Amino acid sequence: MQNNNQDLYNQIGQILVASGPEDAKKIIMIANLWPEGDVCEYEFNYISIKDQESEYEPLGRATTDLRKALVRLRQYTLDNNLTNGNPVWTGCIVTVDIENAKINIEFKYEPFIED
Template sequence: MSEQELYQRIGQLLLDAGPSEARKIVVRARLFAEGDGGSYEFDYFDKVNHSSWFDPDSRAVGDLTELLVELRGFYVENGLCHNGKAWSSCAVTLDVKEMKISIDYNYDD
């Protein structure tokens, strides 16, 4: 799967799993090194920019884990890692109104 396809699938998953009143969804994820899970924080902002957290169902979390592990693998396979090291955590932001997704990657030292 291409990087763009992975981004699209992650965005659609968050759109489907997030609250209907969400205008922006922010997910902070830290993947386990083994790629079999991770820790997550799910937040959203509504139309008046109030923030709150939400708890998606376990299937959505499992699917998100698979997509993020695949995305990390894509980065490793294509030499897109910082100093040759794969990212360990990321912050995914989905602007629901604009239908734009961005991902900021973090690397352990």
């Protein structure tokens, strides 16, 4: 993974941790990003230190900052030919393991949040 890509991963993780519940040990964000990059649909969940899973609404400007970071990450994927000739991803599932300071991003290539 190149530096810029890793910086964007770290930025996304930092936004989620800073805007998430204080008792979270793991944060899971599901995002669908429109092709134009101006709209993003989210679902936020977390697992508490008591192992209870719940939905939550992030604090502050988190959704705006996340959308901007996801747009930059998608553009980075295109600019660096990381699509292997396939269409670029349209969504992702981000899991932040706070206890172990790890982030995982699973990219999706078709919408997966249903209305």
